[in-house]
Amino acid sequence: DAxxxxxxxxxxxxxxxANLPCNHSTISGNEYVYWYRQIHxxxxxxxxxxxxxxxxxxxxSLIITEDRKSSTLILPxxxxxxxxxxxxxxxxxxxxxxxxxxxxxxVKP
Amino acid sequence: EPxxxxxxxxxxxxxxxxxxxxxxxxSNHLYFYWYRQILxxxxxFLVSFYNNEISEKSEIFDDQFSVERPDGSNxxxxxxxxxxEDSAMYFCASSEPGTSGKTDTQYFGPGTRLTVL
Numbered sequence: 001d002a003x004x005x006x007x008x009x010x011x012x013x014x015x016x017x018a019n020l021p022c023n024h025s026t027i028s029g030n031e032y033v034y035w036y037r038q039i040h041x042x043x044x045x046x047x048x049x050x051x052x053x054x055x056x057x058x059x060x061s062l063i064i065t066e067d068r069k070s071s072t073l074i075l076p077x078x079x080x081x082x083x084x085x086x087x088x089x090x091x092x093x094x095x096x097x098x099x100x101x102x103x104x105x106x107v108k109p
Numbered sequence: 110e111p112x113x114x115x116x117x118x119x120x121x122x123x124x125x126x127x128x129x130x131x132x133x134x135x136s137n138h139l140y141f142y143w144y145r146q147i148l149x150x151x152x153x154f155l156v157s158f159y160n161n162e163i164s165e166k167s168e169i170f171d172d173q174f175s176v177e178r179p180d181g182s183n184x185x186x187x188x189x190x191x192x193x194e195d196s197a198m199y200f201c202a203s204s205e206p207g208t209s210g211k212t213d214t215q216y217f218g219p220g221t222r223l224t225v226l
Contacts, residue, residue: 034214043113043200043217044152087152093213094140094204096165099152 003027004088009104012082018075020103022088025069031092033064035073037084038102044087047073078107111135113218115201121224122191130186130221132201141184142202142215143176145169152200158184191225198222 005023012018024033032051036044048055048062050071055062061074075082085102114133122128134141143155157164158176175187184203188195198220204213 036217038152041146041148041198041220041222043202043219046214046216049214093206094157094159094164096142096154096157096167097144097152097215098154099144101151 003090003098004100006086006088006100006103008101009106011106011108012075012078014080014107014109015077018073018078018082018105018107020073020075020086020088020105021070022073023070024088024090027068027090028092031090033062033068033071034089034091034097035060035062036087036089037082038087039084044099047086078105080107080109083107113201113203113216115199115218115221117221118219119222119224121226124193124225125190128188128191128223130188130199130201130223132184132186132203132218133182134184134201134203135205135216136182138203138205138216140164140204140206140213140215141176141178142204143186144200144202144217145197146200146220147194147197155186155199188223191223193225196223196225 032049034049035047038044050062064071087102089097116131141158146152156166156170173189177185200220201218202215204215
């Protein structure tokens with residue numbers, strides 16, 4: 001079973017920041033937090049990952065709470081092409097990934 | 110940017126037939142995975158593979174399934190005798206070893222849609 005909890009769906013206005021929360025209260029000390037997204041039935045696309053520090057790349061920012069029990073993925077300026085299912089996954093090297101149901105992000109004009 | 114490729118994009122087969130799904134992982138990656146997603150359901154782990162052997166497999170990965178790395182570039186999933194319930198999207202993924210205590214990242218291919226009639 002997935003070790004994370006995410007809201008089923010969220011709406012965001014185009015151009016605004018999308019903040020997607022994830023709860024991972026049972027995360028182990030060596031487990032990372034990964035975010036992927038899936039557009040329609042395409043292969044999951046890697047977005048970002050982190051251990052305990054906040055991370056930023058060209059796609060998104062990842063904010064991890066100090067106790068590591070939750071995190072937030074931030075898409076700073078959402079576009080219609082960001083409409084997808086976003087998955088929060090915890091894991092470590094070469095582990096199988098457990099995909100939950102994710103959050104369906106609807107970006108609206 | 111390097112990416113995982115999969116062929117074919119869509120495979121239609123009759124129940125009971127054998128199918129082979131092919132993947133070309135990213136060239137310097139050493140860990141390989143297969144996942145599947147039945148329409149409308151979650152992505153499910155099937156198997157992981159490293160150093161020419163299976164590292165881990167799920168309950169789904171029974172004797173009807175096998176994986177192989179026949180050469181230095183391909184990674185295949187074989188289903189010996191397909192069932193209707195094998196109809197799904199099959200995703201291949203690969204990762205390279207993490208360095209200096211850092212984790213690896215799995216990169217996924219576009220998937221093969223398998224339809225069993």
